[in-house]
Amino acid sequence: MAEFKLYGFGESGNSYKVALMLNLCGLEWEPIFVDFFNGETRSAAYRSDVNEMGEAPVLEHKGVKLSQSGVILDYLASLTGKFSGNNADERREILRWMFFDNHKFTSYFASYRFAKAFGPSAPDPAVMAWLKGRIDAAYGIVDKHLAASQFIVGSKPTIADFSLCGYLFYPVEESGYDTAARFTNIAAWLQRVRALPGWAPPYEMLPGAQIAPKW
Amino acid sequence: MAEFKLYGFGESGNSYKVALMLNLCGLEWEPIFVDFFNGETRSAAYRSDVNEMGEAPVLEHKGVKLSQSGVILDYLASLTGKFSGNNADERREILRWMFFDNHKFTSYFASYRFAKAFGPSAPDPAVMAWLKGRIDAAYGIVDKHLAASQFIVGSKPTIADFSLCGYLFYPVEESGYDTAARFTNIAAWLQRVRALPGWAPPYEMLPGAQIAPKW
Numbered sequence: 532m533a534e535f536k537l538y539g540f541g542e543s544g545n546s547y548k549v550a551l552m553l554n555l556c557g558l559e560w561e562p563i564f565v566d567f568f569n570g571e572t573r574s575a576a577y578r579s580d581v582n583e584m585g586e587a588p589v590l591e592h593k594g595v596k597l598s599q600s601g602v603i604l605d606y607l608a609s610l611t612g613k614f615s616g617n618n619a620d621e622r623r624e625i626l627r628w629m630f631f632d633n634h635k636f637t638s639y640f641a642s643y644r645f646a647k648a649f650g651p652s653a654p655d656p657a658v659m660a661w662l663k664g665r666i667d668a669a670y671g672i673v674d675k676h677l678a679a680s681q682f683i684v685g686s687k688p689t690i691a692d693f694s695l696c697g698y699l700f701y702p703v704e705e706s707g708y709d710t711a712a713r714f715t716n717i718a719a720w721l722q723r724v725r726a727l728p729g730w731a732p733p734y735e736m737l738p739g740a741q742i743a744p745k746w
Numbered sequence: 747m748a749e750f751k752l753y754g755f756g757e758s759g760n761s762y763k764v765a766l767m768l769n770l771c772g773l774e775w776e777p778i779f780v781d782f783f784n785g786e787t788r789s790a791a792y793r794s795d796v797n798e799m800g801e802a803p804v805l806e807h808k809g810v811k812l813s814q815s816g817v818i819l820d821y822l823a824s825l826t827g828k829f830s831g832n833n834a835d836e837r838r839e840i841l842r843w844m845f846f847d848n849h850k851f852t853s854y855f856a857s858y859r860f861a862k863a864f865g866p867s868a869p870d871p872a873v874m875a876w877l878k879g880r881i882d883a884a885y886g887i888v889d890k891h892l893a894a895s896q897f898i899v900g901s902k903p904t905i906a907d908f909s910l911c912g913y914l915f916y917p918v919e920e921s922g923y924d925t926a927a928r929f930t931n932i933a934a935w936l937q938r939v940r941a942l943p944g945w946a947p948p949y950e951m952l953p954g955a956q957i958a959p960k961w
Contacts (some may be wrong), residue, residue, distance in 0.1 A: 566865065574858050583887065583890070583891060584846055584887055585887065597842075598842060599845040599846060600845075601841070601843045601845045602838055602841050602842045602845060605841065606814065606838065623817055623820075623821065626814070626816070626820065627812075627813060627814045627817045629845075630814040630815075630816045630817060630844075630845070630848050631799055631814060633845050633848045633849040634848040634849060634853055635853075637847055638850075638853065655872045655876065657870045657872040657873055657878045658872055658873055661870065661873045672798065672799055673797070676798060694769065727898070
C-alpha cells in the first residue's frame with residue numbers, strides 16, 4: 532500500500548498541484564477518485580469523513596487527512612526538505628505567492644475554466660467578462676515577476692511554482708484562455724517546470740471524469 | 747517612531763485584519779494611508795517600491811516589507827508567540843483556514859461589497875448573483891464549523907479568526923449582506939472576537955477614504 536493517498540480527480544488543478552509535488556519528490560502515492568461531478572464533495576459523508584470544506588484535494592498520510600493544496604504542499608516540503616526554499620525569507624516569499632495564487636491567480640481561472648468546460652449550463656457572459664478581467668490582472672503580475680526570475684522564488688523550483696502552475700497544464704480548449712500565447716514569461720516558466728524530472732500532465736497522473744468541454 | 751508601519755486604508759478588510767492583530771498583541775504601530783480609490787496601488791511607484799502585487803496591506807518592520815495579510819499574520823504570530831496555536835497540528839489547521847479564507851471566505855465577499863459600495867459603476871446583477879452564491883456556500887461551511895467550536899481552531903483565538911473576521915465588522919449597509927442575521931454561529935463568534943481586549947472596529951483603527959456606499 533502506498534504511503535500517501537491523494538483524494539482528487541483529474542479535472543482538479545488543485546489536486547494536480549499535489550500529485551505533481553508527490554511525483555517530483557519521488558514519493559509513493561495512490562489516487563483515490565473523488566466523483567466531484569456527481570456531487571461527492573457536497574455529500575454529508577464526504578464533509579464529515581474527508582473534508583468539512585467540501586473540497587479536493589485531501590492527502591491522507593499516517594492516518595491524518597490534510598486539506599487545502601497550500602497546506603499539503605507545505606507539509607510535503609517540510610517532510611522531504613524538497614522544494615521548500617533555502618531560508619526563512621524564501622519560505623515567507625513562497626507562502627506569499629501561494630496566498631496570491633489561492634486568492635487571485637488560480638481561483639478566478641479555475642472558476643472561468645469550470646464554467647466554460649464543465650458547468651451545468653452555458654456560462655453567463657457578464658460573469659465570464661468579470662472573471663477574465665481578474666485573470667488578466669493576476670496573470671500580468673506574475674508574468675512581470677517572471678521577466679526577472681527563472682522560478683517564482685529564487686533560482687530553483689519550489690512549491691510556489693507548483694501551486695501557481697497547477698491549472699496551466701490543461702488543454703487550452705477547456706478554458707478557451709490561451710495563457711501561453713498571451714504571457715510569454717509565463718510560457719517560458721512553464722517550459723522550465725515541464726522539464727523537471729517526474730513531470731507529467733494532469734490527466735496522466737489522476738483519473739478524470741473525462742467530461743468533454745461543453746460550450 | 748512606531749516599530750511597525752502598516753500600509754493600508756480603512757475600507758480594506760485585509761488591512762484591518764493586520765491592524766487588529768497589531769492591536770491585540772499590544773504592538774506599537776502607525777498607519778500609512780494608501781490612496782487605493784485614486785489608483786495608488788496600481789501605480790508604477792507602488793508596484794516597484796511597496797508591493798509588486800499591487801495590494802494592501804503591507805507591513806514594514808525593520809526595513810523589510812511584507813505583503814499578503816496571511817503572511818503578515820503568520821509573521822506577527824511567530825514573532826510574538828501570540829494567537830499562533832499550541833502545536834504543529836494547530837498551526838496547520840490555522841494555515842488551512844487562512845487559505846480557505848483567502849480563496850473563498852473573504853475574497854468573494856470583498857468583491858461583492860466593493861462592487862456594491864465603492865465600484866465605479868452600478869454592479870452587474872449576474873456577477874452579484876454569482877458572487878452571492880459563492881459567499882453563501884463559504885459562510886455556510888464556517889457557520890457549521892463554529893457550531894461546535896468557540897474559535898476557528900481550538901478553544902482560543904488565533905490568527906485564523908482574525909483572517910476570517912476581517913470583513914465582517916463593517917457596517918451592513920456597505921454590502922447589503924447581513925451575515926450576522928443569516929448565520930447565527932458566525933454572529934456569536936464575532937461577539938467573542940469583539941470582546942477581546944484591544945478590539946476596535948475598522949474605521950477607528952485605520953484612516954478611510956470615507957466613501958459613502960453608492961448603490
